[in-house]
Amino acid sequence: MAFDSFGAFMVMGGHGPYVWACYFVFFLLMGATTLWSLRQRRFVIAQQRRRMDAAPVRDSTPAGASFTRIDPSRD
Amino acid sequence: MWQIFHKLGSPKWFFGIASTLMPWLLWAGVAMLAVGIGWGLAFAPQDYLQGNSYRIIFIHVPSAFLAQSVYIMMAVAGLVTLVWRMKLADVFVKSVAPVGAVLTFLALFTGAVWGKPTWGTWWIWDARLTSMLILLFLYFGVIALGAAISDEKSSARAVAVLVLVGVVNIPIIKYSVEWWNTLHQPATFKLTEKPSMPPEMWVPLLLSVLGLYLIFGWLACLRMQTEILAREGRTRWVKELVQAQGN
Numbered sequence: 001m002a003f004d005s006f007g008a009f010m011v012m013g014g015h016g017p018y019v020w021a022c023y024f025v026f027f028l029l030m031g032a033t034t035l036w037s038l039r040q041r042r043f044v045i046a047q048q049r050r051r052m053d054a055a056p057v058r059d060s061t062p063a064g065a066s067f068t069r070i071d072p073s074r075d
Numbered sequence: 076m077w078q079i080f081h082k083l084g085s086p087k088w089f090f091g092i093a094s095t096l097m098p099w100l101l102w103a104g105v106a107m108l109a110v111g112i113g114w115g116l117a118f119a120p121q122d123y124l125q126g127n128s129y130r131i132i133f134i135h136v137p138s139a140f141l142a143q144s145v146y147i148m149m150a151v152a153g154l155v156t157l158v159w160r161m162k163l164a165d166v167f168v169k170s171v172a173p174v175g176a177v178l179t180f181l182a183l184f185t186g187a188v189w190g191k192p193t194w195g196t197w198w199i200w201d202a203r204l205t206s207m208l209i210l211l212f213l214y215f216g217v218i219a220l221g222a223a224i225s226d227e228k229s230s231a232r233a234v235a236v237l238v239l240v241g242v243v244n245i246p247i248i249k250y251s252v253e254w255w256n257t258l259h260q261p262a263t264f265k266l267t268e269k270p271s272m273p274p275e276m277w278v279p280l281l282l283s284v285l286g287l288y289l290i291f292g293w294l295a296c297l298r299m300q301t302e303i304l305a306r307e308g309r310t311r312w313v314k315e316l317v318q319a320q321g322n
Contacts, residue, residue: 001117001118002117002118002119002120002121003117009116009117012126012127012128012130013121013126013127014126014127015126015127015128015130015192016127018128018131018188018189018191018192019116019127019128019130019131021188022131022134022135022184022185022188022189023112023116023134025181025184025185026134026138026181026185029177029180029181030177030181030290033173033174033177033294034294037294037297037298037301038297040298040301041297041300041301041304044301044304044305045304045317045320047305048304048305048308048313048314048317049317049318051308052314052317052318
């Protein structure tokens with residue numbers, strides 16, 4: 001150990017706030033990046049599942065002419 | 076050789092390889108980073124000049140190191156995108172750019188906090204710090220440009236060009252401490268020389284650099300898989316995979 005006591009370890013000879021602030025922000029941001037990436041993955045999988053659940057319905061609509069009026073989009 | 080190259084370009088093949096590698100990358104990375112940081116914080120000797128504030132080095136150097144090598148990897152992938160039109164290369168660039176931005180921010184933040192007790196100032200517009208700030212803006216530019224163009228192919232090409240133009244900043248960051256007068260200390264690790272630190276300091280530092288590298292590898296695999304799932308939604312293997320994941 002480079003320190004005599006746990007208190008000395010926390011204080012770090014007066015540099016404690018600097019050192020601990022850095023480590024706190026480091027773990028906070030790395031953790032947030034990890035969580036965000038995991039959530040994104042879950043989100044994409046859920047999105048693809050929804051798309052797949054919706055797809056067969058579209059396939060089962062009868063092919064051929066229909067006379068319903070379709071409004072063309074304006075964008 | 077060409078067969079490997081073709082396989083590498085196949086998202087399906089990559090997805091499988093990434094799934095096998097990911098647990099190893101994550102756990103080896105976490106273990107190495109934990110040992111490196113634990114050793115550096117509690118056991119490495121105090122610096123005779125800077126006291127204990129130097130212990131920030133065990134996260135500052137890994138972040139800065141990764142921030143630059145991630146950019147170099149992106150540039151290589153950008154070149155591959157432009158020359159061979161490989162989809163996976165663009166998937167890589169888009170997936171890792173936010174991670175690179177986070178790492179660059181961390182390098183800047185830990186550097187600023189370290190600078191206060193060591194140099195007496197949080198920030199100074201010297202070459203090393205300014206070129207790192209430019210790297211952060213380059214990452215932001217890559218992310219914004221990629222998000223702004225919806226067509227996959229044009230977006231891939233535009234981003235690749237931006238990444239390649241920005242790579243000129245990397246040697247500027249690297250040699251800024253030698254070309255200009257700066258407050259920043261010279262590089263800790265050089266390929267040609269022995270480190271200027273005793274082994275009790277540089278071994279934990281090397282461990283945390285390697286650990287963060289492996290964790291980055293895990294994050295890159297995870298994010299690339301997500302990007303592939305989003306892009307290849309129409310292929311049969313993704314459909315089967317999504318169905319298997321949900322049950």
